[in-house]
Amino acid sequence: TQLLEQSPQFLSIQEGENLTVYCNSSSVFSSLQWYRQEPGEGPVLLVTVVTGGEVKKLKRLTFQFGDARKDSSLHITAAQTGDTGLYLCAGATGGYQKVTFGTGTKLQVIP
Amino acid sequence: DTGVSQDPRHKITKRGQNVTFRCDPISEHNRLYWYRQTLGQGPEFLTYFQNEAQLEKSRLLSDRFSAERPKGSFSTLEIQRTEQGDSAMYLCASSEPGVGLPQETQYFGPGTRLLVL
Numbered sequence: 001t002q003l004l005e006q007s008p009q010f011l012s013i014q015e016g017e018n019l020t021v022y023c024n025s026s027s028v029f030s031s032l033q034w035y036r037q038e039p040g041e042g043p044v045l046l047v048t049v050v051t052g053g054e055v056k057k058l059k060r061l062t063f064q065f066g067d068a069r070k071d072s073s074l075h076i077t078a079a080q081t082g083d084t085g086l087y088l089c090a091g092a093t094g095g096y097q098k099v100t101f102g103t104g105t106k107l108q109v110i111p
Numbered sequence: 112d113t114g115v116s117q118d119p120r121h122k123i124t125k126r127g128q129n130v131t132f133r134c135d136p137i138s139e140h141n142r143l144y145w146y147r148q149t150l151g152q153g154p155e156f157l158t159y160f161q162n163e164a165q166l167e168k169s170r171l172l173s174d175r176f177s178a179e180r181p182k183g184s185f186s187t188l189e190i191q192r193t194e195q196g197d198s199a200m201y202l203c204a205s206s207e208p209g210v211g212l213p214q215e216t217q218y219f220g221p222g223t224r225l226l227v228l
Contacts, residue, residue, distance in 0.1 A: 004153075042115070042202050042219030043154065088153050099217065101146075101153030 003027075004091055004102035012108040013079055021074045021105045023089035030093055032065055032072045037086040079109045115205050115220035123226045124193055131189045132223045136205030143186050144217060145178055146202040147171065154202050160186060193227045200224050 004025045013019055023032070031050040035043035047056050049065035049072065056063045062075040072089055089102040116135045124130050136143050141162050146154035157176070158168045162183040172178075175193075180186040190197055201224075204217040 040221070040224070042204070042221050044219070045216055048216070086151075090153070099144075099156070101155070104151065104153045106151065 004089055004100055006087075006089060006102040006105045008105060009103065010106050010108075012110060015081055015109055015111050016078055019076050019079060019107070021076075021087055021107070023072045023074075023102050025070050025091060027091065027093070028069050029091035030069070031091075032069070033090045033092070033099070034063055034072070034074055035088040035090060037088060038084075043088055079107075081109045081111050083107060084109050115203055115218050117201075117203050117220040117223050119223055120221060121224050121226075123228065125228050126193060126195060128193055129189065129191045130193060130225065131187055132201055132203075132225075134186045134188070134203030134205075134220060136184070136186070136203070137218055138184075140205035140207045140218075141183065142206045142215070143180060144204040144206075145186070145188050146204065148200040148202055148222070157188075157201075190225075193225075195227045198225055198227045 004023055007022045011019060031048055033048045034046045036046055037043040047058055047063045049056055049063055052065060052067045052069045054065045060077045064073045076083055084107060087105045087107060090099045092099050115137060118133045122130055143160040145157040147157055148154040155171055156169050157172050158178050159166050160180040163180050175191045178188045200222040202222045203220045206215045206217045
């Protein structure tokens, strides 16, 4: 069974602070995605990383895929209240790219 | 087409009743997925269709659950004899294989939140 564990599980920070969310697994994935989900809505894709060691930036968000393609991190610089939500990593393997989701990190940014 | 839609958005039912949910994917997408998500957790894979063919079912999908995609467009997920443990958000996603990408993008619907009393 492929298990993706995220840490921390909960994070409450002040607006303007920086934070990092981690996604770890003992399994190798062909690619890894990060999603953000708001209450009552479905997850929305933020980024896909496919190469070991790859770093992608999306405005204030920086995503990194581990060299061995088993782990990933999401770093947010100068958090804003609009960043509040559930952040999910998801690893893909298999012929049709079946996706396994992580346990989630609930982020609250306080004004 | 503005995205994946699901109906209903909320469903409250009594234990033992049957419920059916509908998912309309993005029109040109041939792949459709169902997931279940409990509060504060990540979605768990339930089943996958390519066109009208159901290609994989999770062990989570007991014999009380059945999913169909008869014409390769919309899909339905039925739960028979609901139990309180079935209470969750049921998410649908659709995708089409990305050209040159190992990972296709799955677009999620807003989900159907089920509460079994």
